[in-house]
Amino acid sequence: xxxxxxxxxxxxxxxxxxxxxxxxxxxxxxxxxxxxxxxxxxxxxxxxxxxxxxxxxxxxxxxxxxxxxxxxxxxxxxxxxxxxxxxxxxxxxxxxxxxxxxxxxxxxxxxxxxxxxxxxxxxxxxxxxxxxxxxxxxxxxxxxxxxxxxxxxxxxxxxxxxxxxxxxxxxxxxxxxxxxxxxxxxxxxxxxxxxxxxxxxxxxxxxxxxxxxxxxxxxxxxxxxxxxxxxxxxxxxxxxxxxxxxxxxxxxx
Numbered sequence: 001x002x003x004x005x006x007x008x009x010x011x012x013x014x015x016x017x018x019x020x021x022x023x024x025x026x027x028x029x030x031x032x033x034x035x036x037x038x039x040x041x042x043x044x045x046x047x048x049x050x051x052x053x054x055x056x057x058x059x060x061x062x063x064x065x066x067x068x069x070x071x072x073x074x075x076x077x078x079x080x081x082x083x084x085x086x087x088x089x090x091x092x093x094x095x096x097x098x099x100x101x102x103x104x105x106x107x108x109x110x111x112x113x114x115x116x117x118x119x120x121x122x123x124x125x126x127x128x129x130x131x132x133x134x135x136x137x138x139x140x141x142x143x144x145x146x147x148x149x150x151x152x153x154x155x156x157x158x159x160x161x162x163x164x165x166x167x168x169x170x171x172x173x174x175x176x177x178x179x180x181x182x183x184x185x186x187x188x189x190x191x192x193x194x195x196x197x198x199x200x201x202x203x204x205x206x207x208x209x210x211x212x213x214x215x216x217x218x219x220x221x222x223x224x225x226x227x228x229x230x231x232x233x234x235x236x237x238x239x240x241x242x243x244x245x246x247x248x249x250x251x252x253x
Contacts, residue, residue, distance in 0.1 A: 138186035
């Protein structure tokens with residue numbers, strides 16, 4: 001988890017206590033921190049800040065987080081109802097005296113983060129960049145994997161696709177139209193690339209990848225993430241090719 005900002009000024013007033021990014025899942029966490037017990041104003045503020053950020057940066061998934069010293073049953077019930085439509089996390093923070101030390105204990109009491117997925121077809125992802133940006137950020141080995149995936153896409157797709165370079169990920173476009181049925185997230189420090197598919201049969205595909213020893217998981221009902229190194233991309237290229245073709249067919253590209 002990376003800290004993107006603290007006390008972040010927001011349009012219309014107010015400051016977001018902390019903005020965190022999980023680069024593996026491409027999810028941002030809008031964190032509101034308060035002293036004492038939960039109250040209505042902080043719950044509303046947490047949701048309001050989440051809503052502002054998700055509208056500003058639709059290329060990411062977003063979750064609202066409320067951290068408080070005491071999350072009472074009354075407001076936990078209210079937040080549970082809201083979590084039916086909002087990805088919401090509530091964490092109770094206790095400071096405990098242990099001999100001469102203070103121990104900070106974080107207890108998650110509510111975690112509903114898989115309920116919403118923002119549309120990555122939008123030109124989001126943290127702003128437009130170019131190939132040079134990703135060559136420097138990811139390195140030649142990982143970009144070779146990305147180029148390999150694009151080659152597999154264009155072997156099947158009727159409309160020729162090219163890369164749409166954004167700060168958060170590398171998407172696809174054709175004739176200026178963005179359609180991220182597949183997008184790529186290279187991670188240089190881990191020497192891996194996340195190949196993200198939007199596919200309604202993602203659970204089936206995840207099982208097939210797991211059967212051959214590939215790292216894959218179904219993120220939600222229609223999102224599949226396959227994680228590969230350079231050697232694993234070559235090793236599992238046959239199944240990746242089939243998953244690419246099935247995704248293209250589903251999107252009629």
